[in-house]
Amino acid sequence: GEDKVVLTSREGRVAILTLNRPKALNALNSEVMREIVRLTAELDRDPGVGAILITGSEKAFAAGADIKEMEDRTVMEMMLADWFSDWEMLERVRTPMVAAVSGFALGGGCELAMMCDLIIASDTAKFGQPEIKLGVIPGMGGSQRLTRAVGKYKAMDMILTGRMVEAEEAERMGLVSRLVPAASLMDEAMAAARTIAEFSKPATITAKEATNRSFEVGLREGLLHERRTFHALFSGSDQKEGMSAFREKRAAVFKHG
Ligand code: HXC
DSSP, X not given: OXXXXXXXXXXXXXXXXXXXXXXXXXXXXXXXXXXHHHHHHHHHTOTTOOEEEEEOOSSEEEOOBOHHHHTXXXXXXXXXXXXXXXXXXXXXXXXXXXXXXXXXXXXXXXXXXXXXXXXXXXXXXXXXXXXXXXXXXXXXXXXXXXXXHHOHHHHHHHHHHXXXXXXXXXXXXXXXXXXXXXXXHHHHHHHHHHHHHHSOHHHHHHHHHHHHHTTTSOHXXXXXXXXXXXXXXXXXXXXXXXXXXXXXXXXXXXXXX
16 A cells, blocks of 8 residues: 555566655665565566566665665664665576666665666666765775775766766766656666566676676676576577577567576
């Protein structure tokens, strides 16, 4: 119902998670974190799900971690609870995730978008890492993922000044996969998710894995991982289907095996 902090729906092979704390601009409190982690892990195990779309409202994807929940915490409380560490569970989701971003994607909101594999942004989207203004620093991966995404000098500008960047600048920086008019955000994001979801799941999850590998290992190891994975995909029926469909000039129908 209306009191759920994350709403779920399904369209074919696409699962949609909608952040639902409108009064707090979708601030990410512990309950939201638990729900996102629980739901994505569950969807990841569902063979009927080929892509997960995460979105917020028109006004805000998410305006960050919940400042009011954090304000009075002590170091020991945060350390013992290992505050924010559960977000790392999203790294274990193998199903491709698409963020559809409209309005504010700040702090943890920007970081959540960066934990997804594609970021589709409306022209109203605003990205930022404003933690510095609160006397802290990014805590859910901003200093690491943003730097890998846009390079040192763009990342430093956002992290040290806390300034918001508009959708167009974010797109130029490489923080956005596609920039689309606000009115077509959900159509575009759903179309991208649907396209991914219909492809062979063994192919999409290994494509994601191989691409993410590039952030972890050197080129030689990464290339070997990619090539061996490519070889392994010849054991499935989807490779035969994809290639015979090409030869027969028809659309492939993948069975995800
Ligand atoms: C808790 C939040 C919130 C947040 C907004 N709200 N952001 N509550 N945590 N991150 C609440 C407001 O308190 C307010 O509720 C309601 O949402 C609407 O927000 P307004 O400020 O009235 O809206 P507006 O004037 O349109 O301004 C929008 C905004 C501003 C520019 C996005 O809300 C803002 O600056 N928010 C904080 C952004 C931020 O600093 N994020 C980073 C958080 S730290 P009430 O009930 O008061 O009216 C983080 C990383 C953690 O994410 C790492 C640290 C270790």
